[in-house]
Amino acid sequence: MDYAFILGTHPAWSVAEIASVLGESGLFWENERILIKKDAEIAAESLIKNLGGVLKIGQIEFFTPLSTPTPQLAKRCARLLVDKASRGEGKLVFGLSDQGVGGRFAADKLGLNIKKELKLLNISSRLVTSRDKELSSVVVGQNKLLSKGAELIFFLHRQDLFVVRTLAIQPFKDLSRRDFGRPARDDHSGMLPPKLAQILINCAGARSRGDMILDPFCGSGTIITEAMLMGYQNLIGTDLSERAIKDSRVNAEWIRELYGLDVRPKFHIKNAMRLSQFFKPNSVDIIVTEPYLGPQRGLDDIEAVKRELENLYAESMSNFYRILKPGGRVAMVWPVFFGHEFLKPSLDKWQMVKAVPEKFQKLPWLKLSYRDTLLYHREGQRVWRELIILEK
Secondary structure: OOEEEEEOOOHHHHHHHHHHHHOOOOEEEEEOOEEEEOOOOOOHHHHHOOOOOEEEEEEEEEEEEOOOOHHHHHHHHHHHHHHHOOOOOOOEEEEEEEOOOOOOOOHHHHHHHHHHHHHHOOOOEEEEOOOOOOOOHHHHHHOOHHHHEEEEEEEEEOOEEEEEEEEEEOOHHHHHHHHHOOOOOOOOOOOOOHHHHHHHHHHHOOOOOOOEEEEOOOOOOHHHHHHHHOOOOEEEEEEOOHHHHHHHHHHHHHHHHHHOOOOOOEEEEOOHHHHHHOOOOOOEEEEEEOOOOOOOOOOOOHHHHHHHHHHHHHHHHHHHHHHEEEEEEEEEEEEEEOOOEEOOOOOOOOEEOOOOOHHHOOOOOOOEOOOOOEEEOOOOOOEEEEEEEEEO
16 A cells, blocks of 8 residues: 655654654655655554654545546545545544645635535535645544544645545644643753654664663653653663653653553663763663753853863763664754754764665755754744764
8 A cells, every 4th residue: 555644844854754664665755745655554543653753644545637627536535435434423524635736726626526426425524624725633633534534635746636545643632741741841951842752762763662762861751751652661761960850750650650551761860971880881772862952042152052062962972882782873962053053072983874865865845954964943943953863
C-alpha cells in the first residue's frame, strides 16, 4: 500500500524523523507538506502516537487527471466513502482537505456533489467544512470524522489529482495534556515540547526498545517521559539541578500512572561534564538531550554567552564520547541566537550525521543551516533550536 504523511510546521524535521523510523526506501517528498511512503504496511494509529512531526497519516486510494469533471470525481469519492468510511449510527460525516491543489479544484463544490451522490445511494451525510482549505487535526478529531465517516485529502502530482483517506491524526489532546498538564512544570527550564522530544528520540536511531537512553540535561523529564510512552525500557535522566531531578521523578510517576506503564526510569543529580566518573566506558547506547540553551533575555554580550555554552558543550560531549558505545549516537539541540549566531564547540572525534536523507538535500523547499543542519523556531524567537546528530 502507499501512504501519505501530512507534515507539521517544520517539515524537514518531520522527514528526518520518518526516514529514521521507517527507513529511506520508498520515501518520496511530494511537496513541502507531504511525504509519500510506497509499498509499505503501516499501523497508522499506533505509529502516529510516536511521531512528533506528523499531523496525519493517510492511505492513497486513487488518482485521476486534474481535468476530471466534478460530478465524475464526486461519484468516485462517494463510492469510496461507502466502501471504506467508518460508519456509526446516524449520518455519515465527511470532510475534504485541499493540500495545495490550486485554482482548478474547488473542495466545497466537490463536497456538495458528494452529498448528492450519497443521497442517491440512500445515505444521509454531513459535510464538515472549515475556513481553511485544509481541515486541521483538531477539526477532524472534534467532528469524529475517523469514527463516523472519513476525511479525504487531495494533492496534486504533476497533472494528476491524488485522493488520500486519512487513517490517523496526531493525538493533540494527549500532547497538550503532557505539555501543559504535567504536575511539575518549570517555565524557565524544561520547556521542550513533547512533539520535539519525540523527534529527537526518533532521530537518535535507537536499534531496539532495550537500548539504554540517557538524557544528561533532563530538566523536567520530557525526553524521558516521551521515551517511556514510546516503549523504551532502559532510561536514565541526570541533571545538575536538584529541583530538576525532583520534577522529573514526579512527572515520570504521573506518566506511569496515567498510561498504566510498567517502566521505572532512573534519575540522578550529576554534572554532565563529569559523567564519565559515573557511567562505565562504552555503556550507553543513545544520548538524547536539550541542554541549557543560554539566557532567553540579556543577550547583549552574545560572544560571552556563546563562549560559556561552547565550553559547557565541549566538555560534556567529551564525557559523552567516553561513555557511548561505538556507533552510538547523540541527538541534541544547540541554540542559534537571532537565527544566525551559531555555536562552534570542538567536535574532536565525532562524526556529524545529516538528519535528512541525501536524496532530499537539494529540494527547493528544504531549509537547512550553513552546515546542513535543521533549524526549529517560531516567529519572533530570539533563540532558535538546531538539531545536531553526532555518531561515535
